[in-house]
Amino acid sequence: MPELRIDQEGFRLDGEAFRIISGALHYFRVHPGQWRDRLRKARLLGLNTVDTYVPWNLHEPRRGEFGADGGLDLARFLRLAAEEGLYVLLRPGPYICAEWEGGGLPSWLLAEPDMRLRSTDPRFLAAVDGFLARLLPLVAPFFGTRGGPVLAVQLENEFGAYGDDQPYLLRLAEMLRAHGVDVPLFTCDQPADLARGSVPGVLATANFGSRVDENLARLREHQPEGPLMCAEFWNGWFDRWGGPHASRAPESAAADLDRLLAAGASVNLYMFHGGTNFGFTSGANDKHTYRPTITSYDYGAPLDEAGDPAPTYAAFREVIARYAPVPDEPLPEPAKKLAQLGVRLPHRAGLLGQAAALGTAVRADRPLTLEELAATHGEGNGLGFVLYETDLDTPGPVLLHAPAVRDRAQVFVGGQPAGVLERESHEHALAFTVPAGGARLSVLVENQGRVNYGPAVHDRKGLLGPVTANGSALAGWTSRALPLDDLSGLAFEAAGAGPVVGPAFHRGEFDVTEPADTYLDVNGWTKGCAWVNGFALGRYWSRGPQRRLYVPGTALRAGRNELVLLELHATVRPTVDLRDTPDLGPTEE
Template sequence: MSSLTASGFAAVPSAAAPQTTSQKTFATGDKTFLLNGKSFVVKAAEIHYPRIPRQYWEHRIKMCKALGMNTICIYIFWNIHEQREGVFDFSGQNDVAEFCRLAKKNGMYVIVRPGPYVCAEWEMGGLPWWLLKKKDIRLREQDPYFMSCVDRFEKKVAEQLAPLTIQRGGPIIMVQVENEYGSYGEDKAYVSDIRDTLRKYWDTSDAKTTLFQCDWNSNFEKNGLDDLTWTMNFGTGANIDDQFRRLRELRPNAPLMCSEFWSGWFDKWGARHETRPAKDMVDGIDEMLSKGISFSLYMTHGGTSFGHWAGANSPGFAPDVTSYDYDAPINEYGAPTEKYWLLRKTLQKYADGKLPAVPGKAAGIICIPKMTLKNVAPIYMGVDSTAESRDVQTFEEMNMGYGSMIYNTELPEISEGSMLHIDGHDFVQVFVGGKYVGKIDRVKNERSLPLPATKKGNVLTLLVEGMGRINFGRAIKDFKGLVGDVTLTADVDGDELTWNLKDWRMRRIADDYQTARRAMTTPRNDVALASNTPSAIGYYKATFKLKKTGDTFLNMETWGKGQVYVNGHALGRFWSIGPQQTLYCPGCWLKKGENEIVVLDVVGPKLPVVWGQNKPELDKLQLEKSAKHNNIGDKPDLNSATPIAKGETKPGNGWQTIGFSNAATGRYVAIECPSTHDGKPVAIAELYLQSADGKRLSRDGWDVKYADSENLQGNHTGDKAFDLQESTYWQTEREAASPHLLVIDMGTEQTVKALEYLPRMEQGAPGSVKEYKVYVY
C-alpha cells in the first residue's frame, strides 16, 4: 500500500522496483501520473552518463536510490554518439542502454530526454559540430538537412532504448520532446515534427510512450502541444504555487511536475564558484511532495564534463568549467554532501519503510607526489593538416570540431600605432616574427589589439584555441576559429588606412589524445618550425608509479590553459584564471604501476609541475583584474541628465514593462534604483529592451559597463541581469548605500521604447526595485 501525502496524493516508495507483471503502463491521469493504473509521484534524480566514468555508473544510481528517489532522468547527448556524420557509437562509455538496464536492476525507473537539443552546459547543447559545415543551416528549425539528421539520430536512439520502455518490460516511463524551446523561439510546427519523429520510432500499435515537454512558466504556452504532458522548470527558492498557476488554469486536471528543479548552478571560467542554500532546495521539494507534485532534481549528481565537452553560455561568451559539480547533493566525485543528508531525511517522510543504506565510496581518495613534466614537444608538432587560401577558414571549413589552429600570413610595412582587428573564436594569441604581442579574449568581448611597427614580410601568427560552443539561446550556431576578415588599421599622414589581410596558411591541431601522443613521438622537422610559436607552448609528458589507485584531483595552478590526458583519458580543460584549479581524475582510470600524463598548454606554464591532492579546488580565481564592474572611470555623470522614464514598479513577482514617453537612441542604458519594496539589497533577475516597434532587442552584444555594487559572494554580478536565466540575478551588497546604478553597454547605438524588468522569482520577490530612473545615452 502507498502512503498518502497531506493533499491526498499517493507517495510511492522510492525503493519500489519496477514490477515484473505483464500489465505495465505509465500514463497521465486525473491530477496524477498513473503507474500500472495507480497514482504515482515521480521523484527523479537527474544524472548524466557521459559525465560519470562507466565503472561508477551503478554506484551513482545506488546513491540516488538511497537518497529516496524512484527514477533516474537522463539526457541523450547527440554529439557524443555521432561524432562523425553517419557514424554512431553506443558502446563502452556511450552504452546508454546498459545505463538504463543498471537503473532497472537497482529498482529505478528512467525518464529519457533525447533532444535533439539538450543544453546541459554541454558543447553546442548536444548538437554535433559537423552540422555547421553547412554554413546556412537553421538549427532547431524545419531546415530539411537538420531535420533529416535529427530523424537519423532519433531512429538510432530508439533502436537502443525503445525496447526498454515500461510497456516492453523495461524501466523507461516517459520521453521528452525537444527541450525548453520557449527560450529559443516560437515554432509549434517544428516542435510537432520532433514529437512525430519520436512517436514514429518509440511507439508501436499496442504500446504508446508517454511524451512530455518542459519549459519555464513564463514561456511554456508558446510551444505547448495539446497532446503532450506539460511540465515546468524552475529553481530553489521559487514560489511553487506561482510556477504552476497558469498551468492549473489551462489544465486543471493535469498532474503537476517540475521537470528541472535546480539544486545549484554551473560555474564559468573567470567567475566565482556557484552555490545554493541546502535548506531552500529541501524546503521546495518538501512543499512539492506535500502537494503531490512530481519533480526531477537537476542535478542530483553533476559529475564532470570530461575532455572538450563543456559548453559556453550566452549572451556574450561565457565558457563553462570542466567540473559539473553543480553544488549538487552528490558531489562531482560521488560523495554525499550536506544537501544529500538533509534531502534524504525529508524524502524518508514520503517513503514506505526505511530507505536503503547509503553505499560506500566507489573509490578511495589518494594523493600523488609532485612531478615535473620534462618531456616537451612544441604545439606545432600536433599539426595534422595544412591548407592555404586567400581568406581565413573556420575550424568547420577545415573539417575540425575541437582544438586549435595556427594561422600565418605576411604583414605590410606599418609604423608604430597600427591596430589589429579580428573576429576570433575564442582565445587568440598574437605573434609577430615569432615574438608574443598579446591576446584577444572573446570572454572579455575583445576584438582588437595594438601592434608594434612592422616590416613588409614580417610573419603574423595567430594561435586560435576553440573553447566550448555556446549551448543556450540563438547563439548555439557558434563557429570556431577565425570567422571573418582580419584587418589592420593605422593613421598614415592623417588618413586612417585599412589593410584586409589575405593569403593565409592554416594548420589544424585537434585536441584529442591521439594527436597529443603523435606530437610527443614524431621527430621534429624544419618545415614545422616555421609556425613561429614559442616552444613553451605545447605538449608536456611524464610517467608516474602508483602502489594503489583511487580518485585524485590534479592541481593545475602553475599551468596556463589547455587540456590534460591521463592514460589516454581526456580529463578536461584547465585555465589559470579559475575558479577551478584542479581536475578530477577517477581512480578507475589509473592503474597500479606506471601511469602516463600528458598536458597540452596553449599558453605555456609558469612551472610544468603536477600533483594529485585529496580534495578539489573549485573556487580560486586568479584574474588579471577584479570581476566587479566598478571602475570609477566607467561611471556616467547623470547629475544634469534627464531620465527617459521614472516612477515606481508594482510589488510582487512577474514581468513588468516600463514604457518610455518617447523613443530614445543611444548605446548605453543606465538604471538607477533609489529604493526597493522590502528594503533589501537591489536584485534584478532579467532585463530586456524593446525597439520602437515593441519587439525585444537582441542582447547578444550586451555587456556591463558599470555597476556601483555587486555581490560576488553569491556570484550576483551585473551580467546576471541579462544572462537568459530567470533564476540568477544581479544583487547589490548588503552594506552598499543607495541609490544603486547598473549601466549596460548594448554594443552599438540602438533606439529603445520600453524596458522589461523581472524581479527575483522567490516568493515575495525579495529586493525588487521600487523607485527607478532610466537613462539612455
C-alpha cells in the same frame, strides 16, 4: 510491464497511482566505470527514477558517423539502471542545453551558413530524423511498454525560451512516434514559457528551483488536468570561468523540495549528480557577453563530482522519506582518494613546431571555420583548437584586426607571442612590429565552448570574416584543425633549463599502487588542458573559480600512469600535485 499512463489525476504505473521522484544523472558526464556506483547511490537517496539527456554531438560527431559504445553505451546505462531497480526519463533532444557544447547540437550542422537550428528548416529536420533513426532502435527494447525502465521521453528542451513554433514541435513528435516511441511524451519549460514550449497531447512540465507554490500554480493554470511535475528542480547551479563558485544552502533546497512533494507533485532533481565536462564538452552562454562554462559540473548536487554524498544528500533523503519509501541502508561513505605531491612533467613538445603531428593544414584565401574544416574538408571534429598561419612580408608596425574571434586567439609573430584577443572581452585588434625580412603570422584559436542557450546557438568557431593588417585583407592562409583527440604523434624531448616560449605539451609519469579518485592541482600553471592515460580531463585556467580538475579513479591503473598538460602560456613550476580534496573556488558572499 512498467507502463506509465497519464490520466486526469496524475501518473499511473501498471494501474496504480505513481509519483516520479527522479534525479538527473548524465551518463556522458560520468566515467563509464562509475555508472553502477552512481545509480546505486540514486536508489539509496530514495529516488525511483533517473533522468538523462542524450548528447547528439557526441553520438554523431560527424554526419552519418554514429557511435554508442564505451562512455556512450546508452544501452548499457539503461540496463544498469534497470538492474538497480530504477526507472528512466529519456531526453534525446535534439537540443538539450545542459551547459553542454552547443546544447548537444552537432557542429557540422553549422557548416551550412544559413542553417536554421531548432526549426522546420528541412535540412535540420532531415538531420534530426537521421539521428533518431540510429538512436531509437538502440533504446526501443528499454521502453516500459516492452518491459524496460524508460517510462517517458522528452520532446525538445525548454523550447519556449527559444521560439514559438508549434509546427516544429509537432513535427518532432511525429518523428519520435514514427521511430517507435510508444511511451508518453513530455515537454519542459520555465513557467513563463509554457504556452510557447508545449503542444496539445503532450504532457507539459515546469522547471524551477524556488517559489514552488507560485510556479506550480502557473503550471496548473496552463494545464488544468494531469500530473504536476517539476522536470528540473534546480537544487544548484553551474559556474563560469572568472566568476564565483555557485552555492546554495542545503536547508534552502531541502525546504523547497519539501514544499514540492507536499503539493503532491512529481520531481526531477537537477542535478542529482552533475559530473564533469570532460575534454572540450563544456558549453557557454552569450547574453551580449560570451561566458564559457568551467570543466566541473558539480552543480551543488546531492552527490558531488566524485560521487560522494554532499550535505544536500542527507537533507534530501530526510525529505523524501516523508513521502516515499527510502531504502533501509546506511548513507554511502566517501570513496578513498589518492594524494601525491610534486608529480614531475620533465618532457616537452612545442605545439607550433609540431602542429603537423596534430592536424592537416588546408589552404584557402581566408581563414576557414572549424565547422568548414570538419564538414567540408574532413579535418577535426569541430572541437578543440584551430591554427591559422600566413606570411607578413612587409616589415614595420602592423595593426591586426580580427572582427570576430571565436573564442580566444593567441597571436604569434615569428613564433613569438604578440598578444591575445578574447571574445569575452570584446577584443578585435592588436598592434605589433614585423621584423626586417617579414615573419610568419600564427593565430591559435580556442573553441571555448559553443553557446548552449538562446538564439546564439548558431555559434561558429575560429576566425570569422576577413582578417586585415593595416586595413588590407590578409590572404594565403592555412587553417589546421587541432582536435587533440590523439597525441601519439608528438615527439617529446627532455625539458631544457629555460622556460618554454609559446604553447607546449608537458609530459610526465607517476606510479599508483591502488587506483582511486584524485584531483589534479594546477596551481602555478596558467591555462590549458590535461589528459591522464589519454583520457581528456578537461580545461584548467588560473582565472578560476575551479582550481583542481577531478580525475576518476577508473581512468587510472595500478603501476605507471601518464599525465600530459597542454599549457598555452607559461608555468612557474615543472610539477603538479594530485590532491585528495576538490577546490571549486570561492563562493560569492
